[in-house]
Amino acid sequence: MSDTATNPRKQTLDKDLDKLVHVEEATTTVARGLVAPGLGLLFLALTAIFAATYTFGEPRAVIIIAAAAIGAYMALNIGANDVANNVGPAVGAKAMTLGGALLIAAVFESAGALIAGGDVVDTISKGIIDPAAVGTPEAFVRAMMAALISSALWINLATWIGAPVSTTHSVVGGVMGAGIAAAGFSSVDWAMMTQIAASWVVSPVVGGVIAALFLAFIKTAIIYQDDKISAARRWLPLLIAIMAGAFAAYLTLKGLKKVFPVSGTGAAIIGFAFFAVTWFLAHLFVHAQSEGLENRNQSLRSLFKVPLVISAALLSFAHGANDVANAVGPLAAIVFTVHESTVNTTVTIPLWVMVIGAAGISIGLVLFGPKLIRMVGEQITKLNPMRAFCVALSAAITVIIASGLGLPISSTHTAVGAIFGVGFFREWYTAHSKRRRAYLERKGVRLKADNGASDDDDLEIELQKTSREEIARRKLVRRAHVRTIVAAWVTTVPAAALLSAVIFLVLDFVA
Known part of the structure; x- marks a missing residue:
């Protein structure tokens, strides 16, 4: 007879201990989920203390301290949402780990914000409203507060549902809504708003077409060549050089204006110089890296990894240089208005305000960024180093x-x-490309249907004809994510505007 049968107390004790273990495990799981929000709240509290050291003794210091905490909250949300676009493709392509991506992005985002972040910003987000129309400096401060709170809340919601949205559009919507609530519809520059609305279509379409064209070139000139390595040695240095020249011109124009001003012609010359030098160096790099590689797609992936990691770092630097103003521009406007008791269209961002923005973006990325990084890099469509x-x-x-x-x-x-462009192009290419079909037939490739999960990059659909239902089942771009993201894009400006108007009216009533 067993011990438990003869000792009912022991059996009861075992059950109780088992329950305690389960409760402890559940508590640990819940606590782990609260770590990131807890650290985020700690950052907001430290930001308030940090701002208090710069405003100690001032008559309206409470307003600046509150605005600093709200600006820090905005920066956290930018890091959680917007930065995923820079490193997500590299993570999805397995060119770097999630931890490595977080480290690189945090370092380069902060460097871009502190080194090349503009010291003078348009406080009303590209002329959306006329500050003079808002009225008193106090009303302008409330409008900027409402814009910050509404845009931060909207980005937080978008991150929660897994939709990467434009932080610039969120701020624009927030400023517009507060301006309308404060001074009516006539205070808004509707011509500028029309241009911004047009960018909802122009940005993704142009980006998708250019990405698809480059992928078509890579497939034609490298992937479906009989000697892939020789083709890569010929064309990959050119692609790397184009990337270097493009980033050099981009960073010169948009990211380094604080360090030294350069005209469009000067940026073009710098970009061409980087293109030429990089083309020469890339020939040496690709040739050395390709020595001894087998003639297969896996080898090509390894050649694209290093340029992809560098591009992710450069994108993060440029993003930090340009988008930190979204977090601290309205905050800088509040600080200036409180100090000077007047409204101005442009203000200088104090260093301590810039530090809040840079730190918030990096901390938000580390604490909350992985969700959107996985969404962008892995869940919209399957990426590899070439596509990324x-x-x-x-x-x-x-x-x-x-x-x-x-x-x-x-x-x-x-x-x-x-x-999107890369994914939709692959869908079309796998179904219609004669070059791909001829290449596979030449190699004698016949695949077994596997729901698009083949190890080879572009062999997700069999060569033989399939039914429409089977093709639909194997779509390479997840339509549900596309619908969610596009819906979030379309509603960003009006949603942020409506929320901002409500917040402004509440602040106005309380004041």
């Missing part, structure tokens, strides 16, 4: 083209649109 390289290259080139034409464009919409 096309996404990064497309993002840089599209922003340069838009800047040259004077068009407002969203880096988020561009990068995600490039991922």
Whole structure:
């Protein structure tokens, strides 16, 4: 007879201990989920204390301290949502680990914000409203507060549902809503708003087309060549050089204006110089890296990994240089208005305000960024180093083209649109490419249907004809994610505007 049968107390004790173990495990799981929000709240509290050291003794210090905490909350959300577009493709392509991506992005985002972040910003987000129309400095401060709170809340919601959205559009919507609530519809520059609305379409479409064109070139010139390694040695240095020239021109125009001002012609010359030097060096690099590699697609992936990691770092630097103003621009406007008791269209961002923005973006990325990084890199469509390289290259080139034409464009919409473009192009290519079919037939390839999960990159659909239902089942871009993201894009400005108007009216009533 067993011990438990003869000792009912022991059996009861075992059950109780087992329950305690389960309760402890459940508590640990819940506690782990609360770590990130807890650290985020700690950062907001430290930000308030940090701001208090710079405003100690001032008559309206409480307003600045509250605004600093709200700006820090905005920065956390930018890091959680927007930065995923820079490193997500590299993580999805397995060119770097999630931990490595978080480290690289945090370092380069902070460097871009502190080294090349603009010291003078347009406090009303590109002229959306006329500050003079808002009225008193106190009303302007409330409008900027409402814009910060609403845009931060909207980005937080978008992150929660897994939709990468434009932080610039969120701020624009917040400023517009507060301006309408404070001074009516006539205070809004509707011509500028029309351009911004047009960028909802222009950004993803142009980004997607450019990414698809580069992927088509890589497939034709490298992947489906009989001697892949020789083809890579011929064409990959050119692609790397284009990337270097594009990033050099982009960073010169948009990211380094604080360090030294350069005209469009000067940026083009710098970009061409980097293109030429990089082309020469890339020949040496690719030739050395390709020694001894087998003639297969896996070898090509290894050749694209290093350029992809570098592009992710450069995108993060450029993002930090340009988007930190989204977090601290309204905060800087509040600080200036409180100090000077007047409203101005442009203000200088104090260093301590810039530090809050840079730190918040990096901390938000580390604490909350992995969710969106996985979404962008893994869940929209399957990426490898070649496809992710096309996404990064497309993002840089599209922003340069838009800047040259004077068009407002969203880096988020561009990068995600490039991922859409790569995925939709693959769907079309796998079904219609005669070159691919001839290449596979030459190699005698016949695949077994496996729901698009083949180890080889572009062999997800069999060569034989399949039914429409089977093709639909194997779509390479997840439509549910596309619908969610596009819906979030379309509703960002009106949702942020409505929320901001309500918040402004509440603040106005309380005041």
